[in-house]
Amino acid sequence: MNWASLRLSPGDDAPIYRQLSENLADWIRAGKLPDGSKLPPTRELAGLLGLNRTTVSAAYQALENEGFLKAHVGRGSFVCAPTRSTAFDWDDKLRSAAPERGAILWPPDAASINFASSRPDPAVFPLEAVRRAAEKELRERGAAILQLGAAEGYPPLREWLSAEMRRSGIAGPGDELLVTSGCQQALDLIAKTLSPPGETVFLEDPVYPGARDLFLNAGVELRGIPVGPAGLSIAELERELARRQPRLLLVTPSFQNPTGSTLTLEARRELLRVAARFGVAIVENDVYAGLRCRGPEIPALKSLDRDGRVIYLSSFSKVAFPGLRVGWCVAPRAVARRLTAAKQLADLHTDQLSQAVLYRLAAGGALAEHHRAVVRHGARRLEAAVAACRSEMPAGVAFAPPDGGMHLWIELPPGLDATELLARARDEKVLFVPGRFFAVSRPHHNALRLSFAGLAPEKIRRGVAALGRLIRAQAAAPARAAEEGIPALV
C-alpha cells in the first residue's frame, strides 16, 4: 500500500486528521483497503507521513466512529468495508423539480479576508448578558420553556414584539404577529401558503439567493425586477405589472441584499400606489433596517400601507445573533392565522429557549444596548469599506455607498467578469460572492457583493486594496487572453 500517496494539504481549511480519515474512507469505499485488512499502527503511519501520532490516532478514531474501522485491543485496527449496500434507488425518488441550490458558505479561515459571509462580527456579541439572560429565564420559567409551546411564539416575547411593532406604527389593529424560526422560515411559510406552484412571484434582481431558491423549489415562476442604486425600479415594476399579475412582490426597502440600496420615502409611497393600482400583495423584508449608520430613518412600507396589503418580516439575526433562529412576521389577521397553521406543520413552534433569552435581553434593555454597539461598529466598517473603494478601485468601477446595512455592490468596468476576479482573488485569500449568484432574470456577471459587516476595518482596507490591484490586472488581461486564444471567462 502506497501510504505516501494520501493527499494531505496542511494549508487546507479541513484539519489534517479529518483529511486523513476522509482519504482512508475513500480507499475503503473504493475497495483499495479491503474488508478485514489491517491498518498500520498509528506510530508507523505517523512516521511514514511525517505527522504527529495523535493526528493519526484522531483519524483512526473518526473512522471507527463512522463504522469504517474496528479496533481490537492489542491486535490493531481492521477495516470494516460498508456491508450495507445502497442498492435502493433514491435518485429516482428525489423530486426532480427541486433544484439543489443553497447559499455559498466558505468555512471561516482566520488567514483569509472573507467578504463573502454576510454575518455580524462575533467580537461584538454581549456574551455575559446572554449568559445572564439564559440563567434568569431558565430559573423563572424553565418548565414552560422546556415544555411544548404555542405555534405563534413564546408569549412574553410575542407580547413584547407586538407592543414594539405597534409603537413603531408597523402593526395596526387588524394585524397579528407570529414568531418564526428566522426570517427565512417566514419566507418558506409564505411560499407554502400564498404562492402555489406555477404562479408568478416578483423578486428584486439581484436578490438574496436563499429567497430565490426557496420560491424556485416551491415550483413558483420568478420574475426579477431590476434594483439600482436607489432600490427597486418602480418604473420597471409597473411595466412588468402591465404584462402579468404576480401572487406577490418580495421587496427589501432598506439596505437590500446584495445591493445595499434603499428606497426613499417618496419611492415607498409610489411603490404602494403602484401596488394598489395593480392589486399586488407585498412581502416586506426589513431585516437590515436596524443597521442604519447615518441619515434619518425611513418608515417601513408596512407602516405606510393603508389597505393591509403588506406582510412585514424582520428578525434578530442581523441586529443581534444569527445563531438564535428567531424572526417575526406581522400580517393581517387572516394571513397570520394561515401562516401560523403552516408553521405548526413545519416545526410546531420556534425554539423556546432562544425566544426566552431574546425576550429577557430585549425587556431588560441589553438588546438595545447591543444594537447600538452593532451600529457603532458597523459605521466604522462601512466607512472603511467606502473609503477603501474610493481610494483603491480603478476608474470604471462603480458603487453607491449606502447609509448602513452589511453590503457594498461593486460593478466592474465593462467586459470584466466577477467570477474570473474571484478565481484570482482566492489565490490571495480574498473572498466575495460574484453577482451571478444573486441573479433572477439578469446575469450580473460584472458585479460582486462585498459583505463588510463581519470584518475588522484593517482587513477591509487590505482586502479592497488587493481587489483594486486585481481588477487593474484583469482590465489589462482580456486583450492578452484573446491574443493567446484563451477564453477570458472561467
Next chain:
Amino acid sequence: MNWASLRLSPGDDAPIYRQLSENLADWIRAGKLPDGSKLPPTRELAGLLGLNRTTVSAAYQALENEGFLKAHVGRGSFVCAPTRSTAFDWDDKLRSAAPERGAILWPPDAASINFASSRPDPAVFPLEAVRRAAEKELRERGAAILQLGAAEGYPPLREWLSAEMRRSGIAGPGDELLVTSGCQQALDLIAKTLSPPGETVFLEDPVYPGARDLFLNAGVELRGIPVGPAGLSIAELERELARRQPRLLLVTPSFQNPTGSTLTLEARRELLRVAARFGVAIVENDVYAGLRCRGPEIPALKSLDRDGRVIYLSSFSKVAFPGLRVGWCVAPRAVARRLTAAKQLADLHTDQLSQAVLYRLAAGGALAEHHRAVVRHGARRLEAAVAACRSEMPAGVAFAPPDGGMHLWIELPPGLDATELLARARDEKVLFVPGRFFAVSRPHHNALRLSFAGLAPEKIRRGVAALGRLIRAQAAAPARAAEEGIPALV
C-alpha cells in the same frame, strides 16, 4: 353604554382582564365604541363590573398596547378605532389547496384532567442541569453558538448523535445525520424533497394528524394502512401495494401515535421484505422507542435495513424537552444532502443554543439520567392507566396495553361515538382526542386516544373512572335519544 353587558366568565381559561380587553376590542371594531370616545375611568368601570381596579387597568393597558386605546395623562383613555382598512383581498391570495388544519391544543388548565395533550410531565424536567448546561456551553462556545451555523447541525451535537447512531447500529457507513428543528421539520423536508404534489404517500391509519396534514398541505394523496394492536397491518400493506406504488411509507414501529402499538421484530423483518419486493422507500418515525417501560428493546427498522431504503427520524422531544426544537434524521448520503439543502432554505439551521444545551446534557450524562427518570415516571403512569382501564371500563370497551410510549387507544362498544363522549366528558373537565382526528382513510368514530404521560397517576385514575361512568351512561343513551328523536351524534 351598557357596560354590564360585557361578557366575563370567571370560570373560563382566559384571565378576566384579557376577557375584558377582548370584549372591548370587539366593541371598538364593531363601531359600538366610536373613534375618539372616552372610556370610563378604571375605578368607575371596576365598580360597575364588580372587578378589582387593577384588572380594569390591565385590560386598558392591553388595549393600549394593541393600538385600540390612547391614554392621555389626566384626561383619560380614548378609543382609537382601527383606521387601517383591511380592504386588500387576502382570501383570494390564500392558497386554496392548503387545508387549514392543525393539532388540537387545549390551553393547560390545572383543574382539568387533560388526556388530550401528548406532552411529558414538566415536573420531571432537570431544570438545574439545563441551567448549568446553558451556562457552560455559552461560557465555552458562546460566540460560535450565537453566530450563523451549519445547516447540518451544531458540530458537537451532530458528532455525538452520529457516534450514538452508529453504536446502536442505526447509522451505517453510507449514511449521514442531519439535525432538524424537531421530527416535524424532518417530515416537512421529506415532503418537500421526496413527495411531489399528486403522488401517493402511505401512512398508518389512524395517524398523528401533524404528519397527515403536512402531506395533505403539500398536495400529496394519502392512503391509510390500518394499524391494529400489533401495529401496521402488513397484509393490508401488501394488498395496497399490489394496487399502487407510493412515493414512500411513513411508519412508527414503536408505541405508535395514537394507537400505542409496536411491531414485533418478526413483523419488522416482514415489513422490510414486503418493501423490498415492491421497491418502497420507508420513513421510520422512532421518537417513542426511548419510552419503553418493560420488555426487551426491538431494533429499529433502519438497523435491520440491508439496502438503504429507510430514512430514520428521532428527536429529543419525547425523552427530554419538546420546547427545545431539536430532532435528527439519518439517511443515505444522497438523501441527507438533499434534505440539508432543503433545510437551508427552510430555516438556515436549527437553533444553536438548544443544540448546545442538549449536547452538553448528552455528553455529560445528565440526559441519560433524565431519560431514566422519564421512563421510571412513565412506567408508573402507564401502569395506572392500564389498571384504571381494566377496573373502570365497562364490557365492550377494547384496548391493548402497550409496553411504553405515551398513549392508550380505546375502542368504544359498537354504536358509541367518541366525539359525543367528549362533549359529556368536557362538562366534567376530562379531555381527550376523539379517534376521528387521527383518521386517514377510515373514520375511527368509536375510538379515542388517552395520553397518559403528562398526568399524575392519581389524575389518571380519576379521569379514567369518569370516562368509564360516562361510557356506561352513553351506552344507555342512544336508544333513548332515538326514542326522543334527537340525533345521538353531536
